Amino acid sequence: MDPVPPTDPEVVVVRYTGGREVVFFSSSVFLPASDYKDSLNPILVASKEKISIIIIIIIIIIIIMDGRKDVIEAWYMDDSDEDQRLPHHREPKEFVSLDQLAELGVLSWRLEADDVDNDKELKKIRKDRGYSYMDLIEVCPEKLPNYEDKIKSFFEEHLHTDEEIRYCLGGSGYFDVRDHSDRWIRVAVKKGGMIVLPAGIYHRFTLDTNNYIKAMRLFVGEPVWTPYNRPHDHLPARKEYVEAFVNKEAGCHAVEAR
Ligand SMILES: [Fe+2]
Numbered sequence: 735m736d737p738v739p740p741t742d743p744e745v746v747v748v749r750y751t752g753g754r755e756v757v758f759f760s761s762s763v764f765l766p767a768s769d770y771k772d773s774l775n776p777i778l779v780a781s782k783e784k785i786s787i788i789i790i791i792i793i794i795i796i797i798i799m800d801g802r803k804d805v806i807e808a809w810y811m812d813d814s815d816e817d818q819r820l821p822h823h824r825e826p827k828e829f830v831s832l833d834q835l836a837e838l839g840v841l842s843w844r845l846e847a848d849d850v851d852n853d854k855e856l857k858k859i860r861k862d863r864g865y866s867y868m869d870l871i872e873v874c875p876e877k878l879p880n881y882e883d884k885i886k887s888f889f890e891e892h893l894h895t896d897e898e899i900r901y902c903l904g905g906s907g908y909f910d911v912r913d914h915s916d917r918w919i920r921v922a923v924k925k926g927g928m929i930v931l932p933a934g935i936y937h938r939f940t941l942d943t944n945n946y947i948k949a950m951r952l953f954v955g956e957p958v959w960t961p962y963n964r965p966h967d968h969l970p971a972r973k974e975y976v977e978a979f980v981n982k983e984a985g986c987h988a989v990e991a992r
Pocket residue numbers: 892893894898937938961
């Protein structure tokens with residue numbers, strides 16, 4: 735009994751790369767061709783409309799199952815001068831979705847931090863994005879030389895002329911980024927969360943009250959960690975960022991307002 739060919743249009747395969755892979759398919763793939771023709775399986779007699787509904791439900795399930803949310807969360811910050819390591823939520827809390835972060839150029843993944851050496855998704859990201867350089871950093875008073883100075887410089891608002899890529903392998907920390915209106919968004923990253931801050935975005939980093947993060951740093955070619963403290967709006971990297979993400983967003987709102 736031959737299985738239904740894999741080109742069967744009723745086989746639904748959905749791949750999702752946000753940290754998990756989910757594959758759905760109709761049970762027809764397990765049926766012999768003869769049974770398939772007889773349409774004994776209710777899925778096979780489903781109309782195209784029904785299949786569309788099934789696909790929509792699957793997409794909704796995938797969105798709900800977005801594994802990134804377990805390890806990366808973002809919200810607008812309050813204006814308090816309290817300890818920078820506190821969450822600094824607004825009242826009421828104002829969360830920011832990962833899609834909103836993507837609109838700022840901030841990319842995110844959830845990866846398998848306990849199996850870094852064999853993680854095919856990490857390898858693929860590195861290959862696709864050209865991240866040839868990799869090292870590990872631990873930020874805590876005991877492990878980081880010149881801890882006090884470093885933690886201060888990390889929290890100075892700055893930009894880089896290249897992407898800042900951080901993959902949290904242990905502990906946690908906050909990456910703060912400016913939105914289109916110059917408001918601070920706090921991005922909390924835990925073990926398994928990987929983020930890319932685009933070149934030219936103003937940002938800063940701080941530990942949270944756990945006081946520890948272990949992170950993989952990735953880079954295209956030889957790493958350049960130079961921070962350019964705000965203001966450095968004249969740098970080409972900043973101009974390109976503004977053009978690609980800030981002005982584009984302003985243009986969208988202008989069109990909407992017409
Ligand atoms: Fe930075």
